[in-house]
Amino acid sequence: MSTINRTQLFSASCLALLVTSLSFGIRAGILNKLGTDFELDKAQLATITATAFWGFPLAVIVGGVIVDLIGMKRLLMLAFFFHLAGILLTVFATGFWTLFFSTFLIGVANGTVEAACNPLVTCLYTDEKATKLSHFHLWFPGGIVIGTLIVLLLNKVGLGWQVQVGLMLLPTLLYGYLFSKLDFPVTERVASGVSTAGMYKALLNPLFIFMFICMFGTGITELFTGQWIDVLLKNVTDNAILILTLDTGVMVVGRAFAKPILKQFSPQVVLLMSTILAAVGMYLLGTLTGNAVFFAALIFGMGVCFFWPMMLGFVNTNLPKTGALGLNLMGGAGMFSVSIYTVFMGRYYDRIVADAGGDSSHAGQQVLQTTLVIPIVLIVAFTGLVIYMRSRNKTAPAPVVTV
Template sequence: MQINRTALFRASCLSLLVTSLSFGIRAGIMGDLQSNFHLNATQLGAITATAFWGFPLAVVIGGMIVDIIGMKRLLVMAFIFHLLGILLTIFAGGFWTLFISTLTIGVANGTVEAACNPLVTTLFPESKTTKLNHFHLWFPGGIFIGTLIVLLFTKLGLSWQIQVGTMLIPTLIYGYLFSKLDFPVTERVSSGVSMAGMYKALASPLFIFMFICMCGTAITELYTEQWVPVLLKSIGNPILIVTATSGVMVLGRGLAKPVLKRFAPQGVLLMSATIAAIGLYLLYTSTGNVFVDAIVFGIGVCYFWPTMLGFVNENLPKTGALGLNLMGGAGMLSVSFYTIYMGHYIDRVVAGKLPAGSSLQDAVKAAPGSSLETLYNDAKNVTGIDVLHITSFIPIGLIVAFTGLVIYMRSRNKNAAV
């Protein structure tokens, strides 16, 4: 068996590109979906949330079986789910078809990470966190490309269905590439760590701490990016805000090697939380150049996801593929719950700002240019800013948590050196 780690890494990046395109394009077409299918924020939140709980469902199950069935079979499953989910989205006819198609894509996305995160750490044991950052730069990269597709295709007058259909191209390519390549066994299997040893490592207080922190880092990054087009309609072009944020994240993750060499992963996480909190504050108080604010936020969140995974795999290697995938599952599941909760919150607050006798559904279906539509849009804009304000308290909590992590790791490293 000949393992071509360069080809495997490139194919992995392409599969993650499809995952991120689904986020970027969906972020760009959420307004179209809301207006075309007459969806309120609760319904839109429920549809969006399915991608986030479909992901953890797949990533956790995938983490449990990847050592048994192998990474290649898992990626074949991801290809099938991606193909099915994209086609279902294109031909969606309402709430439930959008719900099912988004769930299917979420399952595909989780299956990709369930296989590719342990694949990357297996292929590059000497530089796990750096290569995870390089791999995960294709997540903001795909969002960047996806939002540009939305902007270009919308300007050309092309439908949202065609925008979604562009994801079929990289899907078919990565499916073909993986079908032709040989795969190694996972790192846990090759190192001889038993299943019992893996589950014992998962009970470590350090893993539990990082598992909880992953919920906060994921919400800060993914919820904000996915909902900015809805939450910040009153400030410039919200799609361009997502594009600016994603662009700086690509650059940051591409420069991960010198950053991680200068600062330990725990130090990078502390700096990230601090800058992300500042970025969110700038976004919800912005009265000037919102793109500068978006860039600050992008710098803050760019290292969160891959560095959290890399920290766990480097410091708790016995947790193996399941440890990586439980972290990813925790992140996406927390975003799902937060999205659903905030969807209800937005509808509740917006309904309270409407004229007496007007229901939320009346406002959603209000005629373009009517006074009710204007009141509804104004209420959503104000509430969107409020949601970002509430979300900003999460990275503030992470600053405290990662300060403790820096102190703990300094003490642990000092004791290990004695």
């Protein structure tokens, strides 16, 4: 371990996640432009967007299975090559199918980054897993903020979406170079001597299955809404993309202060409070108009802020034997649910518009109001989780919650 530089590995991991999030932010900002340039309807745009979300779980699950075998370094070099190919194919896209496959490659790259970096962070910082996962994952909303601002700035100066996408090549080349030069540790599961059979047995724990199912809902609530915000609210405000910037900016700040928050509240309590705020924020996004929508985005951002890192941190802390595969199955569940839901809601959006005789003024808000059911169900689920964990901790030694 003497040759392992965890600060540099963590920094390179954040840079790789930045590329992942830039792809979300820039794609959210150029989605309507792609539809116009290539004459695509909302269902086709939804299908293209969804490929990133089902490419991600495919990669993250496969990566979770093989990361202990081939090592995190090889997995991250694969991510680099997938990012490079996906970005270049997007820049030179000619229509639906090139956009479809390029977005899929970027989704695979994004999933491969998470498949390697989540277990890398937990094994580098075994004494503060939840905190460092939150610090690592702040670069996801952080990159979305940067991506949306890039779109706004370059649109103002008249540079096309190809240039905006092409800018992702710079951090991609940099993280590929850094990872190629650094030494990596083995995963925490391998280092602790937990067998493969023991890992698979831990995945059958009812608590893991419960959290896995809940990840469907947290993934949709956070990522579907963010990725489609420009489409959903384009008739409510002229600054829909700025709403995403505000929403994700709140998430950056929140995740940066994860440590003091986790000193006051357990991960499951944070999840419950987050879900309540997310539900209120989504309700307001679906009902308010004009500048009031920015207040809704502020509340919504506070709600979804801790979903992803806290779900992963809870599982890895309370079910450590699930290892890298457990982390990656959770991430895969979140992204897979978004891929299915995005296609379904794209068609639902088109149907609302068709039923209204081509008027799309309220279609986006109707989609948000329908989606509101998900965080409401999660409130019930996480209330049950809080009660269960309190009961469990009264009858058994509480796990050490690393923050």
